[in-house]
Amino acid sequence: MIDLGIIGGTGFYRFFEDVESLTVETPYGEPSAPVTVCTWAGRRIGFLPRHGMHHQYAPHQVPYPANVAALKQLGARQILGFNVVGSLSAHVAKGHFLLLDQFIDMTWARNATIFTGLSGAHADLAEPYCARLRRLAIAALADTGEVVHPKATALVINGPRFQTKAESRLFNSWGADVINMTQSSEATVARELEMCYVNLSYCTDYGVIAEDIAPASGDAPVRHIDVVSEFQANIGRVEPMIRRTVEALTDGPDCPCRTALDGCWLDTEAGATRR
Numbered sequence: 334m335i336d337l338g339i340i341g342g343t344g345f346y347r348f349f350e351d352v353e354s355l356t357v358e359t360p361y362g363e364p365s366a367p368v369t370v371c372t373w374a375g376r377r378i379g380f381l382p383r384h385g386m387h388h389q390y391a392p393h394q395v396p397y398p399a400n401v402a403a404l405k406q407l408g409a410r411q412i413l414g415f416n417v418v419g420s421l422s423a424h425v426a427k428g429h430f431l432l433l434d435q436f437i438d439m440t441w442a443r444n445a446t447i448f449t450g451l452s453g454a455h456a457d458l459a460e461p462y463c464a465r466l467r468r469l470a471i472a473a474l475a476d477t478g479e480v481v482h483p484k485a486t487a488l489v490i491n492g493p494r495f496q497t498k499a500e501s502r503l504f505n506s507w508g509a510d511v512i513n514m515t516q517s518s519e520a521t522v523a524r525e526l527e528m529c530y531v532n533l534s535y536c537t538d539y540g541v542i543a544e545d546i547a548p549a550s551g552d553a554p555v556r557h558i559d560v561v562s563e564f565q566a567n568i569g570r571v572e573p574m575i576r577r578t579v580e581a582l583t584d585g586p587d588c589p590c591r592t593a594l595d596g597c598w599l600d601t602e603a604g605a606t607r608r
Contacts, residue, residue, distance in 0.1 A: 338404030473581035
């Protein structure tokens with residue numbers, strides 16, 4: 334029914350017309366919301382707001398396995414995850430776009446795997462984002478006139494609280510470029526379900542260390558209301574970037590993501606059965 338899934342925020346609904354809303358049951362429970370199915374940017378897509386239609390799921394409560402599985406059950410084998418992020422580095426400014434290629438996972442005690450028993454697998458996440466989709470997205474956004482970082486490392490905190498200044502300074506010293514609360518969980522589940530996954534992020538703020546990385550900005554420590562306001566004020570820049578990315582993400586049936594669990598199963602018979 335769909336050939337591409339998008340997971341993002343509720344502001345995406347303004348992009349879509351002639352939509353169909355589908356309730357999907359998965360082996361991992363209910364997703365954050367019904368899947369909005371429509372034709373957009375020349376593709377048949379399914380959209381899910383990761384935090385729910387009314388932002389009722391905090392980052393540590395998002396049903397990540399159900400969200401990704403719902404899109405797969407509707408036919409998608411690849412997903413574009415869109416995020417807003419805060420900067421941790423002087424070279425990433427508010428208003429920049431990023432195509433993440435790595436993350437550092439600092440989350441804990443959340444539902445971020447489809448494996449709970451002995452028939453699970455140790456998914457390889459050395460390269461957590463689909464290299465094929467990343468190449469397509471980089472090429473698609475190369476001449477937009479926007480600043481697009483083709484590589485970036487996200488530090489993923491558990492939330493829902495924002496980080497302390499000491500934490501941000503530590504994460505900066507580790508080489509992290511931006512901070513976020515959802516990316517590691519979503520990308521991990523996509524790999525476990527052998528789906529191609531790529532991320533496009535938009536930087537809305539300088540986090541809590543604006544005084545260190547952008548002292549001229551005058552920004553105060555980040556508040557959620559400021560993040561939302563910054564994103565909404567720039568939706569006219571964000572929409573064409575997402576559209577160009579969606580148009581570029583062609584299918585790749587032979588992509589290594591589709592067999593990512595080969596050799597990773599704890600129980601080889603169980604792994605063969607799942608296929």
